[in-house]
Amino acid sequence: MRLRSYLVFSVLLGSFTISAQNKELLYDFYEIPQALMVNPGVKTSEKWHVGIPVISGLSFQGATSGVTVNDLFANDGIDFTTKVQERVLDVMTRKDDFSTTSQIEGFTIGFRGRNRPDDYYSFGMYGETDVIVYWPKDLAILAFEGNGGNNIGRRFDLGDLNLRGEMVNVFHFGVNRKMSNTLTVGARAKLYSSIFQFQSIKNSGTFRTTEGQDNIYVTSISADMQLQTAGVKGFYDILEEDTGTTRKDVTSLFTERVLLGGNLGLGFDAGFSYQLTPQTTITGSVLDIGFIYNNKDVWNYTFSGSTSTQGISVYLPEDIDNLDNNLWQELIDDIDEALPHGENTSSYISFRPVKAYGSIRYDFGEGGNNTFDNCGCGVNAGGGGNQDFYRNSIGGQLFMMKRPRGVQAALTGFYQKRFGRGLSLKTTYTIDKYSFTNVGLGLNLQAGPVNFYVLGDNLLSYANVADSHYAFLQFGFNIISWNDN
Numbered sequence: 402m403r404l405r406s407y408l409v410f411s412v413l414l415g416s417f418t419i420s421a422q423n424k425e426l427l428y429d430f431y432e433i434p435q436a437l438m439v440n441p442g443v444k445t446s447e448k449w450h451v452g453i454p455v456i457s458g459l460s461f462q463g464a465t466s467g468v469t470v471n472d473l474f475a476n477d478g479i480d481f482t483t484k485v486q487e488r489v490l491d492v493m494t495r496k497d498d499f500s501t502t503s504q505i506e507g508f509t510i511g512f513r514g515r516n517r518p519d520d521y522y523s524f525g526m527y528g529e530t531d532v533i534v535y536w537p538k539d540l541a542i543l544a545f546e547g548n549g550g551n552n553i554g555r556r557f558d559l560g561d562l563n564l565r566g567e568m569v570n571v572f573h574f575g576v577n578r579k580m581s582n583t584l585t586v587g588a589r590a591k592l593y594s595s596i597f598q599f600q601s602i603k604n605s606g607t608f609r610t611t612e613g614q615d616n617i618y619v620t621s622i623s624a625d626m627q628l629q630t631a632g633v634k635g636f637y638d639i640l641e642e643d644t645g646t647t648r649k650d651v652t653s654l655f656t657e658r659v660l661l662g663g664n665l666g667l668g669f670d671a672g673f674s675y676q677l678t679p680q681t682t683i684t685g686s687v688l689d690i691g692f693i694y695n696n697k698d699v700w701n702y703t704f705s706g707s708t709s710t711q712g713i714s715v716y717l718p719e720d721i722d723n724l725d726n727n728l729w730q731e732l733i734d735d736i737d738e739a740l741p742h743g744e745n746t747s748s749y750i751s752f753r754p755v756k757a758y759g760s761i762r763y764d765f766g767e768g769g770n771n772t773f774d775n776c777g778c779g780v781n782a783g784g785g786g787n788q789d790f791y792r793n794s795i796g797g798q799l800f801m802m803k804r805p806r807g808v809q810a811a812l813t814g815f816y817q818k819r820f821g822r823g824l825s826l827k828t829t830y831t832i833d834k835y836s837f838t839n840v841g842l843g844l845n846l847q848a849g850p851v852n853f854y855v856l857g858d859n860l861l862s863y864a865n866v867a868d869s870h871y872a873f874l875q876f877g878f879n880i881i882s883w884n885d886n
Contacts, residue, residue, distance in 0.1 A: 422502050422531070422756060423800040425813040425829050426843040426856040427875065429674075429684055429760050432825050433845050433854045434511055434879050437523055439758060440686035441575045441587030442672035445521045446883065449512040450852070453878040458506030458527065490545060493536045495561050496806060496834075500533035506877065507570075521577040523589075528659070531754060532566035535806060548610040548620070559606035559624055563805055567598040567751065569693070570659045575670070583676040593666035595693050596658045597632035598751050602805045623707035629749050630702075631664050631695035666693030668753055680764045680791065689753040696748040704742045760798040764791035768819070792819050800833075809834065822883070823847050831858070852879040 428439045434450040435458050436443045452458060509525035539557040546552060575589030606624035639650045657663070668691015674684045768790045794817040802809045811833035819825045824846055831839040841858040855876040 422754070422802055423811045423813075423831070423833070424856075424875070425798055425800060425811065425815070425831055426827060426841050426858065428758050428798055428800075429762060430817070430825075430827055430843060430845065430854075430856075432819075432847070433877075434509070434523075434852070434881065435506070435854075435877060437511070437575060437577065437587070437589075438527075439688065440672040440674070440684055441577060441589045441670050442585050442674050442686065443577070443587070443684065444585055444674050444682075445511075445577050445579075447511070447513075447521075448882045450510070450879050450881045452506060452509035452525070453880070454508045455505065456876075456878055457509055458504065458877040459875065485545065490538075490542055493538065495535060495538045495563075497536040498533050498804070498806075499536065500531070502529070502531050504529045509879075519579040522575070523577070524572075524574040526570065526572050528568070528570050530566075530568045532564075533804065534564040534566075535561070537561040537563075543608065548608070549618075552610070553618070554611055555609065557608040559608060559626060560604045562604050562626065563602055565600040565602055565751075565805055567693075568596040569598075570594045570596065570663075572661075585674045587672050589670040591668040591670070591689070591691060592661075593668060593691065593693050593753070594658060594661045595632055595664040595666065595695065596655060597630070597636065598664070598693065598695055599628065599630040599633055600751060601626070601628040603627070619709055621707070621709040624704050626704045628702045629695075629699075629751075631697065631699045631749075631751075632658065633698075634700040635698045664693055664695045664697050666751075666753075667691055672758075682762045682764070683760065684762070685759045686757065688756040688758075690755055691753045693751050693753070694748065695751055699746045699748060701745050701747060701749075702742065703745070706741050755803040757801045758798065760796055762794050762796035764794050766792040768792040768821075790819075793817065794819075798829075829858075847881070850880050850882060852881045853877075 424439050427433065427436055429443060430436050431444045431446070434447065434452070437445070438458070505528050507526040507528065509523065509527075511521060511523035514520040514522060539561045540559070543552070543557050548555075548557075570593070572592040572594070573589050575587060577585065577587040579585045604624075604626040606622070606626060609621045611619050611621070635654055636651060639647060639654065644650075668689055670686065670688045670690070672684070672686030674682060676682050794815075796815055798813040798815065800811040800813070811831055813829050813831040815827060815829045817825065817827040825844075827843040827845075829839075829841040829843075831841065833839070836859060838861055839859045840861055841856070842860055843854065843856040845852070845854045853876075855874075857874050
């Protein structure tokens with residue numbers, strides 16, 4: 402029963418925290434300065450911008466490709482155990498994942514070069530948390546059903562255990578250059594300061610129970626597994642001590658690692674925007690090509706080897722007469738010896754989850770001259786197609802992300818409506834592993850120099866959030882100078 406409780410808890414946790422990192426509403430929404438973070442080569446028109454610290458860019462995502470809270474707890478008269486069996490164990494596969502992603506922008510600043518007005522520079526700092534745990538299908542069945550009955554002879558795959566997570570602070574500096582009236586390119590360098598990281602992504606092995614000779618069953622285990630962690634043990638030790646200064650010590654350690662006191666790494670982003678015609682634009686970007694070298698506060702746990710046991714063999718009447726024997730402990734010691742496990746502090750490299758975007762956009766509905774003119778945009782100030790202002794845009798976007806078990810992809814169609822410079826709306830329809838009914842809406846409002854934006858996904862599910870497979874929210878405030886304001 403306890404194993405079943407743990408299983409249910411894991412399912413519920415996953416249904417609240419599963420997410421992807423796709424920001425389809427923000428991508429190519431060039432009126433928002435934060436669009437530079439998903440494409441360093443996006444079109445830029447402002448003279449400068451400053452994000453209001455901490456609230457210039459907040460994003461949170463949650464979704465599930467498998468079970469929802471409503472699937473398990475709806476008052477539908479179905480037994481809970483039956484729900485777990487039919488809606489979790491029989492449906493979810495090892496490709497389903499439980500993950501969470503959030504991003505908080507500490508500060509961001511952008512400005513156009515005085516001597517090179519065709520260059521737009523931006524820099525800042527943001528924190529990101531990304532955790533993914535794949536559904537361990539075979540291990541879940543073993544925990545829920547046990548290794549008896551119909552599972553006799555079945556090889557349970559220990560490689561189903563696959564997880565990765567990190568919390569990292571990112572310092573970045575980017576350059577966006579308008580090469581001509583039709584081409585804009587950009588790149589961004591990143592310095593990673595890891596707060597913590599853990600991964601167990603290359604596990605293998607089997608657990609099998611067969612009929613025995615001396616006893617009824619023989620259990621065979623073969624494993625080659627490893628959990629790597631960096632930065633975790635420091636926090637664990639502070640919490641384990643549980644002194645009167647625990648909160649202060651945790652805060653101090655966290656602050657130190659945020660400010661380049663943790664494991665460090667390097668990375669970069671790159672992107673472009675190219676006008677095929679005055680009304681047709683293609684874009685592309687690749688993000689977080691980088692790594693972190695984990696050599697501080699490293700603690701790794703290994704579990705490797707193979708063994709077979711027929712359980713406890715009791716010899717009568719000797720074992721009955723000998724009350725001092727410890728048969729269970731002997732069994733545990735035998736397994737422990739046959740399956741050596743150990744700890745080490747070996748350094749390792751962890752790679753960031755690489756993401757890629759691509760899009761094609763068609764603009765139509767001329768609205769006169771672009772209200773972003775006279776921005777000191779260098780090569781764009783002399784006229785050309787980029788001066789034309791179109792009130793409508795329609796197009797498609799492709800998103801891909803490297804995950805431990807392959808590439809995760811999403812396809813998006815979008816429509817954007819502009820009401821002068823002051824207001825712009827973007828609506829999207831996205832298909833991915835989480836949902837086929839994901840309709841999103843984004844709003845960008847410019848009131849003088851103050852910019853406010855809010856982006857929300859899967860709006861159709863808000864009527865019953867407990868039955869939702871996906872949710873995303875991002876919002877922020879900026880101060881923007883277009884001309885002389």
